[in-house]
Amino acid sequence: MREWARFLLTYKFALDEVNTKLNILNEEFQFIHDYNPIEHVKTRIKAPESIAAKLKRKNLELSMASAGLHIRDIAGVRIICSFSTDIYRIHEMICRQDDVKVIEVKDYIKNPKPNGYQSLHLIVEIPIFLTSGVERVMVEIQIRTSAMDFWASLEHKIYYKFNASVPETIGRELKETAAIIASLDERMLKLNEEAKSCRV
Amino acid sequence: MREWARFLLTYKFALDEVNTKLNILNEEFQFIHDYNPIEHVKTRIKAPESIAAKLKRKNLELSMASAGLHIRDIAGVRIICSFSTDIYRIHEMICRQDDVKVIEVKDYIKNPKPNGYQSLHLIVEIPIFLTSGVERVMVEIQIRTSAMDFWASLEHKIYYKFNASVPETIGRELKETAAIIASLDERMLKLNEEAKSCRV
Amino acid sequence: MREWARFLLTYKFALDEVNTKLNILNEEFQFIHDYNPIEHVKTRIKAPESIAAKLKRKNLELSMASAGLHIRDIAGVRIICSFSTDIYRIHEMICRQDDVKVIEVKDYIKNPKPNGYQSLHLIVEIPIFLTSGVERVMVEIQIRTSAMDFWASLEHKIYYKFNASVPETIGRELKETAAIIASLDERMLKLNEEAKSCRV
């Protein structure tokens, strides 16, 4: 128990560190451009039971070493922004940090999941300075617009309620709303750009 | 200068107090129903220049007494939630607090503004306990879904850029997106209720 | 389990509320007098096991009703200040808040405990606004200087290590250091007043 608590503590520290980094980027961006690319940030640590379940599902050894190696979303950060252009702007700013190593990028905006899910996912590795020295910790970062986030929360709730076998009518409806959200986000973005380019 | 700083400090305290109250309501609701009606909360104090401009626009005396009496949104709280049903749930919870006096309710969801704006606005008065005794302070509370909030932020930016005279095409486009947002919010709500009522 | 969690949640809310109140008082005092009477604030909720142990020790029924009635320090706030005069100043400011009911005052500064312990203890009752209505919750507030706090932390650690039977030499040493602290606090206070009254 205590060993796992310590193991998870390192991930909690990684989230603290990522949070500080994101706040700095956002405040600096706000100062220079008078605009916040980041609307807000949420963090979560995967519960020990969920880690165990995921290891089991993947037929992997149930140990901390195995979890640290194979479960890449033990520490999760969700960044919500207004426009889809902000998503890529934040992605770029993260990549430019030379102490952060980007391990994987999955672009579910260019290629949405079959159910309609949209987000940009990064797996990054960041250094955490502990009393005994440095440790490198993996963090999953999900970047999405607030409309995508709203959809994803609802989908997640429904998925868990039906234990992955979502009724067909509900699945279809989810996919349709995902399409509306994508087109709404695009329209709002165009409107924003149009207004920006207008002479006053 | 110093007198105004002190005047505004009272409004800052009112926001601290409202924030604490909302956190308590949200945490308790989360504990009982395993669901957050409040997604997140933002607060702002009106800048002295904006207070002065508003007094001037309304042909009112430029004094603290006049500001305290006539400018009801010096302290502003914005509550963002997922579903429009949450908006009325939060409204109700605020009304039930017997130290909060609800002075005014404007329902721009049932009756959107001509430009398409949707939100529920409350003016409340709450007691603040200062070193010298209690003072009652007015706070404007805006409650809206995250889709409404996204729209309102964009509209606000455009309105200020064009100094209130928004080009007709952009105005039309804003109104259309407001309608899409309203219908999207309704669809998401129905989907949520449908999923909830399904037997598993 | 769940019932106790909810019971304790109310005390957590009481601490949030007291914290907000103290911050307001401190910020306002700082603004007016350019001086912080409150150095910092710590809060803690009594662990369920400690509540149970205290009920048992007092031969009381082991129930939430009994705990809520008889255990007055379930929610604890510690206010640390620089000078002993600040202690009474804070006490007064708390008493003046007309929604706070002061139930008990124990002045262990005027009358230190036999072991040397010094602090001002208040039991107050404050209203908490829940989703279902208002509830009045008891909170213990301890106010002390940072020197008194340092001593009390050490004494507490020693007391628990020796399970209440502190070796005589250590007990004597503790009492002597308490006396040094009291005289140091008084000297620092005099020095402060002397410097304040000096013409420059």
Next chain:
Amino acid sequence: MREWARFLLTYKFALDEVNTKLNILNEEFQFIHDYNPIEHVKTRIKAPESIAAKLKRKNLELSMASAGLHIRDIAGVRIICSFSTDIYRIHEMICRQDDVKVIEVKDYIKNPKPNGYQSLHLIVEIPIFLTSGVERVMVEIQIRTSAMDFWASLEHKIYYKFNASVPETIGRELKETAAIIASLDERMLKLNEEAKSCRV
């Protein structure tokens, strides 16, 4: 004005970063040893006027470049701990962080200032990741016990009131209280060690 605001923003970010690092060290230490070496942390940014005054006093050019190079305490962190042994423990933990460069150490505990002042001062340089890339920023870290901190705050207030020419009687009294504090800190430390080494 704007250029200076941006310049100081970098120092604000450095404080955010140091704060995160210290919280991580303290939480980890607490987890392993069930003891907090850090009681609390305060941060401050030097006001532009104070930076200008210091540059003038040192006959240095009044520019950001000059301030960045010569004023090493623009960003200041104060770490308060219980025992003087904690001071060196924290110092060591900071030194072990391989992204932090310790530029200077001044031990005013082993060698107090003539007026009685005691603290451990470090000048460190830490990397801050901005939108445009990494920047290395200097931060002054002062580590002291809470008794030393109490004394230092009073001395600072008196020093400024008398514009550096503290009346002799007050200066003497300050020096005497500094000596009492040093001996009190030592006695408390011994008492702590004695209690720790006792068999129960």
